């Protein structure tokens with residue numbers, strides 16, 4: 046179930062490259078298929094084009110070469126995006142922030158109130174509906190940002206280093222929350238990170254990228270069984286996987 | 300000392316020192332009141348002439364507020380139009396700047412001649428010209444300051460132009476607009492007074508500027524000072540009201556008006 050290679054891709058990239066008008070070549074010849082239901086991590090050094098790749102997958106910017114192939118399912122409105130910063134509207138309450146995607150889709154408040162309440166509760170935000178972003182901690186803001194992405198019940202969830210700015214403790218907890226939700230809802234996740242440990246802990250597959258222009262250096266299935274929890278972090282087969290991938294990454298940098 | 304007490308006490312102390320110095324200067328140098336009236340004499344005149352000056356103040360205030368309202372409506376609308384069409388912005392913005400940098404005393408006579416039978420309107424137009432630019436400039440800046448990632452998020456969820464404006468650009472612009480508004484409030488008053496100065500006295504329903512001119516001609520310095528004092532107080536009141544309004548509208552989220560950290 047957890048995104049073996051046989052699953053039909055929800056979205057695929059075919060020889061995608063991106064050269065910005067400034068002349069910077071961010072990506073070159075990216076071929077990749079995101080399997081439906083998979084948890085795929087993009088792992089690579091800073092500046093290798095991970096964010097650019099994610100924005101291309103989301104359709105926010107066009108590739109300059111190659112093409113984006115959409116799978117059978119219609120993704121319009123069913124795509125969740127979580128930015129590196131929480132990116133909340135400071136003038137709006139937690140509830141209003143999470144309501145935003147539904148409001149833009151023309152949904153009435155009372156029709157979606159139950160769904161919003163449920164989403165907030167599943168991220169431990171119950172009771173903070175009327176708080177403003179400035180009244181929340183960094184970790185809670187990130188949870189709101191994730192709640193906003195989840196409330197549309199996305200088929201494809203794109204996360205751009207969502208936990209990079211958080212302390213390790215909070216990051217671990219949010220990792221586990223995210224895994225739990227992913228297993229319950231069967232979304233497809235593409236997760237950008239530059240933490241080896243985080244990517245091994247979460248992913249069913251890791252794509253290691255080279256420095257700019259970014260290419261896919263290695264495509265590694267992680268065959269640690271789900272559900273995974275905190276205990277895994279100290280398990281020898283987990284640390285073994287991390288060591289293997291760290292090795293690959295330093296090879297990529299060389 | 301408590302910060303709150305200081306905020307009121309410190310400027311008050313400066314004011315008190317100033318008035319004392321003023322009084323001392325007038326007494327020691329035996330200044331005649333047609334050169335520099337003492338503070339007591341000015342206060343007395345204000346008390347006596349207050350009612351008659353108040354009518355003129357209302358005229359000035361009406362022009363000021365009407366000009367400010369027009370600046371808000373037209374300035375705000377223009378800023379929104381600018382964000383919707385880059386071409387429109389490119390073609391109109393330079394003229395807004397020209398209007399802004401041309402001294403109002405130079406344009407006022409023309410406007411007063413062109414609108415010769417409509418004194419109120421001509422003064423209003425002059426005050427409006429002075430007041431509208433800060434609103435256009437600040438609101439435009441605000442409308443274009445939306446967080447890039449939020450813009451992407453809105454696009455991702457298929458937001459229409461209207462939704463983008465209503466739920467993202469306008470709320471982003473609100474603090475900028477309010478800054479413009481506070482500047483424009485003072486400018487509208489200045490514009491109203493300057494325009495009336497240029498228009499000269501005469502007519503029945505005239506504002507404070509006419510009272511100041513009259514008093515000047517007749518060397519009634521205490522009355523002139525009283526009118527000036529009234530004008531300054533009005534300016535401060537306008538600023539205070541607009542500041543209070545800003546506070547009310549954005550205090551729950553914007554950094555500029557957040558209460559000190561607890």
Ligand SMILES: Nc1ncnc2c1ncn2[C@@H]1O[C@H](COP(=O)(O)OP(=O)(O)OP(=O)(O)O)[C@@H](O)[C@H]1O
Nearest residue numbers: 065067069071090091092093094095096097098257
């Ligand atoms: N809009 C843009 N215009 C020009 N160049 C850009 C643009 N966006 C990104 N780049 C360049 O493309 C390259 C890849 O950027 P990108 O943000 O995708 O890297 P990243 O892998 O996400 O890095 P990080 O891990 O630091 O977030 C960088 O060299 C960057 O300078």
Ligand SMILES: [Mg+2]
Nearest residue numbers: 095096097205
């Ligand atoms: Mg990035």
